[in-house]
Amino acid sequence: MQLMSSEAPDFRLEDFLPYRLSVAANRVSRRFADRYGAAFGLSIPEWRVMAVLGRFGRLPAREIAARTAMDKVKVSRAVRQLQARGFLERAADAADARLHWLALSKAGQGVHAAIVPMAREMEAEVVQGLTTEELAVLNVALGRIAERFPGEGVD
Amino acid sequence: MQLMSSEAPDFRLEDFLPYRLSVAANRVSRRFADRYGAAFGLSIPEWRVMAVLGRFGRLPAREIAARTAMDKVKVSRAVRQLQARGFLERAADAADARLHWLALSKAGQGVHAAIVPMAREMEAEVVQGLTTEELAVLNVALGRIAERFPGEGVD
DNA sequence: TGACATCAGTTGCATTTGAAACTACCTCGG
DNA sequence: CCGAGGTAGTTTCAAATGCAACTGATGTCA
Numbered sequence: 001m002q003l004m005s006s007e008a009p010d011f012r013l014e015d016f017l018p019y020r021l022s023v024a025a026n027r028v029s030r031r032f033a034d035r036y037g038a039a040f041g042l043s044i045p046e047w048r049v050m051a052v053l054g055r056f057g058r059l060p061a062r063e064i065a066a067r068t069a070m071d072k073v074k075v076s077r078a079v080r081q082l083q084a085r086g087f088l089e090r091a092a093d094a095a096d097a098r099l100h101w102l103a104l105s106k107a108g109q110g111v112h113a114a115i116v117p118m119a120r121e122m123e124a125e126v127v128q129g130l131t132t133e134e135l136a137v138l139n140v141a142l143g144r145i146a147e148r149f150p151g152e153g154v155d
Numbered sequence: 156m157q158l159m160s161s162e163a164p165d166f167r168l169e170d171f172l173p174y175r176l177s178v179a180a181n182r183v184s185r186r187f188a189d190r191y192g193a194a195f196g197l198s199i200p201e202w203r204v205m206a207v208l209g210r211f212g213r214l215p216a217r218e219i220a221a222r223t224a225m226d227k228v229k230v231s232r233a234v235r236q237l238q239a240r241g242f243l244e245r246a247a248d249a250a251d252a253r254l255h256w257l258a259l260s261k262a263g264q265g266v267h268a269a270i271v272p273m274a275r276e277m278e279a280e281v282v283q284g285l286t287t288e289e290l291a292v293l294n295v296a297l298g299r300i301a302e303r304f305p306g307e308g309v310d
Numbered sequence: 311t312g313a314c315a316t317c318a319g320t321t322g323c324a325t326t327t328g329a330a331a332c333t334a335c336c337t338c339g340g
Numbered sequence: 341c342c343g344a345g346g347t348a349g350t351t352t353c354a355a356a357t358g359c360a361a362c363t364g365a366t367g368t369c370a
Contacts, residue, residue, distance in 0.1 A: 025180030
């Protein structure tokens, strides 16, 4: 005699991997967004744009989208915002009038320089309590999962 | 002579754990939402409410919120929707007029019975390509991260 | 060429979200 | 009792999101 009509054992949401993954990721993202919002007035999309431009120098919006796992609409809006704040410079491509190269301005580079150490701190905080091996496995697992579940502009 | 003004090595977004976590989680969630949307017309919040009610029988909204990592607003809206579809029953508490106990209706139980196997399939899909040990480590890591980053209604 | 698919990027619009305000109710100290 | 403060749950409102439609430009293939 059991309450559940099903033959299957109870379904425990708290043990359900997609749920656990979602909760962990969203908590980290929330904290992350709070910190960057407070410190620099940057949203996560804006932060990602700055991050990839800091690394690659100049990219067209399409490339930013590909490298930040965001769709082009989100990139477009983040770029507009960053431009309004003077963190970005935009230059038309000589050969292809559809393309616009985006790069950090001087001011943007300054912000980028401040942003990166804070990111490393946050990462350290996430990683605390994990051994090196656990961290390695976590990274492998996340990579496999992301591969198995492709998506255009996700997040 | 280097391009980066900073002493630190390049910051690689694609290796940044909070980013990787976010991307993996969002891709899974998106697929999950698509499937449940297509199969049952359920959103993730609605799905979560059904899941915990299927397990615990009856709960007040506040408890649903606590057990699904959602805030009370999201729960309120999911409940309204599920009620409109006839999947939920709602009963006022005898002693405390603020409380309303929520439970799956007969129809809701039927849906729940269909929902759970599909969840297990999706979980299996996420887990494919991970060894048992890797899975165990992943779960530990996600638990530690979620602990280290508390949050009221997150996700 | 020139019609047509395709691409970069933006905008419009409907949906989702969440913080804060709000309603209704309960509790507890005096 | 009664009033201050707390809780359950809903509503309001502004912001974030995402799809689809759009603009303008390029590629392509007959």
